[in-house]
Amino acid sequence: MTTSTKMRRYQAPVWDEPVIMETGAPGRRGQLFPAGEGAFASAGTTESLVPKGMQRKSAPALPENSEPDVLRHYLHLSQETLGMMGVNLFGTCTMKYNPRVSEKITARPYVADIHPDQHEDTMQGALEVIHRFDAIMRELSGMDQFVFQAAGGADAAYTQACVTRAYFAAKGELSQRNQIITSIQSHPCNPATAAAAGFEVITLPLEEDGYPSLDALKAAVSDRTAALMINNPDDMGVYNPEIKEWVRVVHEAGGLCFYDHANFNGVMGKIRARELGFDACMFMLHKTFGVPKGGGGPAVGAYGCTAELAPFMPGPLVTEKDGHYSLDDSSDVSTGRVREYLGNVHQVIKAYAWTRAMGAEGLDEACNISVLLNNYMEKRLLKIRGVTRSHPEGEAWRMEMTRYSLGKLFEDTGVTVFDVQNRMVDFGVDAFWLSHEPWVVPEPFTPEAGEMWSKEDIDYWIDVLAQISDEAYSDPEKVKSAPHNQAKAKLKGETLDDPERWATTWRAYKRKWGV
Amino acid sequence: MTNRPVRAHPYMPNSNRAAHDELMSETGVKSMESLFQQIPADHRISASIDLPPALTSEVSLSRHMHEILSKNVSCEDAVSFLGGGCWRHYVPAVCEEVMGRSEFLTSVWGTPSSDVGRNQAWFEFQSQLGELLALDMVGLPVYSWGCAAGHAIRMASRMTERFEVLVPRYMSPERRSVIENYCEPEEMPSAIRVVEFGVDPDTGCADLADIKDKLSDRTAAIYLENPGFLGVIEQNAAAIGDLAHQAGAELIVGVDPVSLGVLAPPSDYGADIVVGSIQPLGIRMYCGGGLGGFIASRDEERYAREYPTLMISIAETEREGEVAFGNSLFAQCSYGSREEGKDWTGNSVYLWAIGSAVYMSLLGPEGFRELGETILQRAHYCAAQLAEIPGVEVSHSGWFKEFTVNFDGSGKSVSAINEGLRRRGVFGGLDLSGAFPELGESALYCVTEMHTEDDIQHLATALKEVCAQ
Numbered sequence: 001m002t003t004s005t006k007m008r009r010y011q012a013p014v015w016d017e018p019v020i021m022e023t024g025a026p027g028r029r030g031q032l033f034p035a036g037e038g039a040f041a042s043a044g045t046t047e048s049l050v051p052k053g054m055q056r057k058s059a060p061a062l063p064e065n066s067e068p069d070v071l072r073h074y075l076h077l078s079q080e081t082l083g084m085m086g087v088n089l090f091g092t093c094t095m096k097y098n099p100r101v102s103e104k105i106t107a108r109p110y111v112a113d114i115h116p117d118q119h120e121d122t123m124q125g126a127l128e129v130i131h132r133f134d135a136i137m138r139e140l141s142g143m144d145q146f147v148f149q150a151a152g153g154a155d156a157a158y159t160q161a162c163v164t165r166a167y168f169a170a171k172g173e174l175s176q177r178n179q180i181i182t183s184i185q186s187h188p189c190n191p192a193t194a195a196a197a198g199f200e201v202i203t204l205p206l207e208e209d210g211y212p213s214l215d216a217l218k219a220a221v222s223d224r225t226a227a228l229m230i231n232n233p234d235d236m237g238v239y240n241p242e243i244k245e246w247v248r249v250v251h252e253a254g255g256l257c258f259y260d261h262a263n264f265n266g267v268m269g270k271i272r273a274r275e276l277g278f279d280a281c282m283f284m285l286h287k288t289f290g291v292p293k294g295g296g297g298p299a300v301g302a303y304g305c306t307a308e309l310a311p312f313m314p315g316p317l318v319t320e321k322d323g324h325y326s327l328d329d330s331s332d333v334s335t336g337r338v339r340e341y342l343g344n345v346h347q348v349i350k351a352y353a354w355t356r357a358m359g360a361e362g363l364d365e366a367c368n369i370s371v372l373l374n375n376y377m378e379k380r381l382l383k384i385r386g387v388t389r390s391h392p393e394g395e396a397w398r399m400e401m402t403r404y405s406l407g408k409l410f411e412d413t414g415v416t417v418f419d420v421q422n423r424m425v426d427f428g429v430d431a432f433w434l435s436h437e438p439w440v441v442p443e444p445f446t447p448e449a450g451e452m453w454s455k456e457d458i459d460y461w462i463d464v465l466a467q468i469s470d471e472a473y474s475d476p477e478k479v480k481s482a483p484h485n486q487a488k489a490k491l492k493g494e495t496l497d498d499p500e501r502w503a504t505t506w507r508a509y510k511r512k513w514g515v
Numbered sequence: 516m517t518n519r520p521v522r523a524h525p526y527m528p529n530s531n532r533a534a535h536d537e538l539m540s541e542t543g544v545k546s547m548e549s550l551f552q553q554i555p556a557d558h559r560i561s562a563s564i565d566l567p568p569a570l571t572s573e574v575s576l577s578r579h580m581h582e583i584l585s586k587n588v589s590c591e592d593a594v595s596f597l598g599g600g601c602w603r604h605y606v607p608a609v610c611e612e613v614m615g616r617s618e619f620l621t622s623v624w625g626t627p628s629s630d631v632g633r634n635q636a637w638f639e640f641q642s643q644l645g646e647l648l649a650l651d652m653v654g655l656p657v658y659s660w661g662c663a664a665g666h667a668i669r670m671a672s673r674m675t676e677r678f679e680v681l682v683p684r685y686m687s688p689e690r691r692s693v694i695e696n697y698c699e700p701e702e703m704p705s706a707i708r709v710v711e712f713g714v715d716p717d718t719g720c721a722d723l724a725d726i727k728d729k730l731s732d733r734t735a736a737i738y739l740e741n742p743g744f745l746g747v748i749e750q751n752a753a754a755i756g757d758l759a760h761q762a763g764a765e766l767i768v769g770v771d772p773v774s775l776g777v778l779a780p781p782s783d784y785g786a787d788i789v790v791g792s793i794q795p796l797g798i799r800m801y802c803g804g805g806l807g808g809f810i811a812s813r814d815e816e817r818y819a820r821e822y823p824t825l826m827i828s829i830a831e832t833e834r835e836g837e838v839a840f841g842n843s844l845f846a847q848c849s850y851g852s853r854e855e856g857k858d859w860t861g862n863s864v865y866l867w868a869i870g871s872a873v874y875m876s877l878l879g880p881e882g883f884r885e886l887g888e889t890i891l892q893r894a895h896y897c898a899a900q901l902a903e904i905p906g907v908e909v910s911h912s913g914w915f916k917e918f919t920v921n922f923d924g925s926g927k928s929v930s931a932i933n934e935g936l937r938r939r940g941v942f943g944g945l946d947l948s949g950a951f952p953e954l955g956e957s958a959l960y961c962v963t964e965m966h967t968e969d970d971i972q973h974l975a976t977a978l979k980e981v982c983a984q
Contacts, residue, residue, distance in 0.1 A: 012629070019829075020639045020876050030877035031607055033889040039968050043895040046777045046888045051750050051913050056779050059880035060646040067609060070876045074613040074869075080632030083622030090623045097526045098621055101573050106801070107611070109591040110584045116803030117597050117945055118588070119937060125586035126802050136566055151658035154849070154861025165700055174702040192849030192859035198703025201854040239553040269564045270551060276558060286862060294866030295622045295633050298804060336696050339658050340600055340689035341803030349584070357576050359569020362524050369529050371550045376542040396553045397544070425629035433624070437851060454528035455538060481833070483628045489834035491627040491841045499816050502828045502843040504638075504652050505645030508814050509829050
């Protein structure tokens with residue numbers, strides 16, 4: 001296949017920016033503080049105010065820079081970050097537009113300069129937004145109560161594990177119900193948080209149609225089952241049509257059912273977790289609800305559950321009476337905090353603003369477009385030499401993602417999926433997501449179209465992949481030695497896991513590498 | 516099914532009839548509805564989604580948000596003395612300029628070549644924090660100080676194969692609750708028992724005899740905070756470290772990084788793992804949304820192999836003489852090993868790591884010293900003013916930016932005093948009377964470089980009035 005679009009000429013900014021630890025000169029200052037000024041001098045000095053043995057003996061070896069030096073250094077680093085500046089179809093993360101109006105709103109003192117222990121009368125605005133957004137989340141999921149304390153999707157999965165513990169502890173069954181069931185296609189955070197909370201994890205394998213069999217689930221449940229933690233659709237765009245039956249089987253065994261809604265975009269407004277029988281669910285506000293990723297947080301895992309489970313949630317919860325909002329932390333069976341305070345409140349505010357900007361019609365439209373665009377992509381991508389998809393026999397349209405494989409390309413050319421990632425960024429296109437561990441297809445990749453990209457953007461992304469496929473077959477070395485147009489060459493990974501060479505700080509680097 | 520919006524939505528370039536038709540025809544899709552054929556009919560929503568009307572124009576949305584949020588009273592509107600786990604320090608404009616850059620704000624993952632600038636900023640966060648702490652190993656941040664402490668205690672438990680941790684009587688109740696959660700209820704086989712050691716209410720320092728009493732061969736770690744929750748700088752920290760090590764336990768110290776220009780880093784007095792908050796390092800409070808936590812230690816495999824965090828490491832590239840930044844020890848995190856991984860990781864507060872890197876670069880060694888001294892002076896000046904008010908007593912000496920104020924002599928509750936202060940435009944200190952009744956009517960006051968003489972005068976005047984009422 002040859003490309004239909006003219007490739008853009010792209011070159012990442014190259015600044016050869018030194019590590020900040022190497023910069024500066026003695027005596028330069030980037031911030032001054034008014035020590036010893038005015039009446040405060042009378043209070044004493046560090047020497048008189050800090051007990052002798054606890055005073056710092058030698059100054060930290062931080063760089064000494066002026067304010068413009070620091071600003072330009074970090075501006076250069078930002079320019080050496082491709083991120084979402086080109087086309088970014090990073091699967092499972094639902095890349096969306098992050099409205100800048102929300103950044104402006106949350107930078108104002110009435111959001112940014114609120115202390116979480118202020119009296120509730122002085123944070124009625126923040127509590128009102130949380131309460132309103134809780135209502136929106138309930139409407140989308142059918143759940144009875146949400147809490148936004150969890151500081152990410154994985155933290156919401158952890159919240160589920162904690163709620164599960166508190167629920168069965170109250171029933172006196174926690175020692176017995178110590179197993180959590182999940183599938184091999186669930187996000188790693190589900191088994192990981194279940195294990196960190198003290199549960200045994202049972203992982204169900206996939207069958208040919210892309211999801212685990214009902215029989216495997218039936219064999220796994222018992223009077224030791226505490227909960228099922230599962231996503232649907234999975235990261236391959238496959239919806240498990242037996243999910244209601246799954247919930248029935250787990251409930252019959254006495255366990256709880258948690259719906260990891262990481263992949264909500266493809267079913268947004270089409271299904272409600274509660275109507276499928278689930279006891280609890282989680283939405284990621286930094287994915288589905290328009291909150292920026294920030295390179296990995298601050299994030300929010302919005303956790304919702306039934307009225308039966310609500311007393312076990314981490315508190316405090318926001319309640320409303322006669323137009324006045326309060327914090328309720330009164331449940332004596334609550335699991336306690338999973339993270340301090342109310343969570344990443346400014347991110348909840350952004351999610352609320354995004355959802356209000358979309359409305360129910362906008363959410364439905366976003367869902368439709370994301371599924372339509374994924375299938376449009378699939379049609380074109382499968383025409384590219386060396387590209388196949390998981391579960392090729394499935395005839396139904398995939399949901400908002402499809403799991404592809406470059407196994408054929410690798411067999412034919414020796415070019416790996418990592419090489420392709422490194423070549424993609426040469427075109428100003430962010431590297432695609434591969435797959436969570438373990439890989440169920442060889443050399444996997446997972447684009448997610450979402451709703452924010454134009455058809456031209458999607459076509460460009462596909463054209464880039466087509467071009468790289470052409471290169472792999474005609475000049476594989478060009479792909480293997482990529483990137484060529486980036487700020488840095490390919491990282492040599494062999495020292496990263498060598499205790500004699502890894503260095504997570506400059507001081508360790510100097511010591512180990514003798515620089 | 517709801518109708519498609521008539522006008523294209525500004526966030527969605529394909530939200531118009533022509534784009535739909537083109538995509539559907541090129542894909543071979545007959546109807547939008549047919550795309551959802553995988554979902555059985557009886558799974559579909561019972562009634563359509565009912566949300567408040569859309570505010571598709573930015574002007575309407577902006578007004579709506581302002582109308583709600585302007586009901587808040589911020590710490591810029593009032594004079595606030597709240598701390599205890601979230602603090603109002605000054606955030607230099609450059610920190611927010613950099614964090615607001617779209618490249619950083621919206622990046623997701625990338626490659627070490629394409630997102631090298633972000634990875635380098637993360638490495639610089641770890642490196643500069645390492646200098647402040649005088650420790651060689653620092654991971655990318657976790658959600659909060661409480662979460663960092665919880666992870667550190669779990670690391671110590673795995674390293675020592677012991678299942679008890681000693682924690683101080685006085686801790687932020689928020690943080691303590693998080694730690695209890697991370698230590699698991701007693702029914703779980705890997706539960707870590709949380710045992711309190713005494714803190715002398717008169718000095719605010721740890722009770723060494725009580726620590727000795729409670730240390731045993733079951734103790735995985737002593738978790739100490741310095742300054743402690745009541746604000747006091749722990750003078751016996753080295754002795755506590757010795758006790759821990761003699762018992763074969765780890766010393767974990769929770770620390771306020773803005774104190775480290777003037778206070779000795781915990782590695783000076785034997786800390787094995789150091790945790791704390793990054794929020795004071797250039798992040799605003801955001802009603803608690805500004806939190807972030809760090810974990811650091813010596814660079815020894817015994818510790819390194821237990822980190823749950825992502826760890827950015829410097830390494831060579833294929834180009835001679837060039838370095839870039841990738842993930843070390845990735846296989847042990849939950850992305851790499853699912854339930855076999857160390858605790859779990861995921862989205863965290865990595866944007867804040869960049870803000871904190873900028874903050875530390877701006878301050879440098881002399882900035883941290885000057886900031887520490889500025890805070891010490893202002894806080895002690897404030898305490899001296901308050902101590903002159905009849906019925907008001909400053910409980911301890913030898914503290915950094917927070918101090919405990921007791922109101923027993925006023926005959927009033929903290930809650931009544933704080934209400935009186937609030938009416939006078941002051942947010943009084945954090946009420947300690949509920950969590951720690953033995954401290955009487957006490958509150959934790961926090962003073963930083965943000966407070967002016969006028970602010971402190973405002974507090975003193977208001978407090979005099981309230982106490983005299």
